[in-house]
Amino acid sequence: xTLMSEKSVLTIGNISYTCAGxxxxxxxxxxxxxxxxxxKAYIGKTVQPLRTRISEHRNTLNDKLDIKNTGDIxxxxxxxxxxxxxxxxxxxxxxxxxxxxxxxxVEQENITKSEQFFINKFNTLxxxxxxxxxxxxxxxxxxx
Numbered sequence: 001x002t003l004m005s006e007k008s009v010l011t012i013g014n015i016s017y018t019c020a021g022x023x024x025x026x027x028x029x030x031x032x033x034x035x036x037x038x039x040k041a042y043i044g045k046t047v048q049p050l051r052t053r054i055s056e057h058r059n060t061l062n063d064k065l066d067i068k069n070t071g072d073i074x075x076x077x078x079x080x081x082x083x084x085x086x087x088x089x090x091x092x093x094x095x096x097x098x099x100x101x102x103x104x105x106v107e108q109e110n111i112t113k114s115e116q117f118f119i120n121k122f123n124t125l126x127x128x129x130x131x132x133x134x135x136x137x138x139x140x141x142x143x144x
Contacts, residue, residue, distance in 0.1 A: 003054060005099040012041045012122040022102040024051035030114050032101040033079055037086055042079055042130035045115040047108055058094045075132045082130050112136055
């Protein structure tokens with residue numbers, strides 16, 4: 001999968017983390033998507049293959065996103081909205097804009113807590129990153 005970063009370490013700001021590695025078929029994971037132009041990042045989770053989740057993000061480019069109306073931006077379409085901010089509206093452009101990392105393999109019952117941990121660790125909530133919301137609403141989440 002050409003969207004996977006060849007780097008084993010995800011660096012956002014001054015925080016670096018050695019990732020678990022893997023390919024687009026990985027599932028039950030926390031993943032990071034980093035913009036290759038401005039280096040802002042999104043932290044997500046998926047129980048399905050990562051390639052499916054990436055396609056879901058990419059397919060929101062087809063939606064009529066009004067990026068001036070921040071109420072239209074959600075964690076489901078934030079990567080597409082950010083692509084539009086960079087004047088990118090094609091799937092090929094989306095593929096060039098982002099590099100994906102498998103941060104951690106996680107048991108399903110802990111996947112949302114782990115996602116919250118990494119959103120906090122990397123400070124990826126907008127405007128510093130691309131996440132729109134805290135998945136469990138806790139801003140002080142400890143690693144488990």
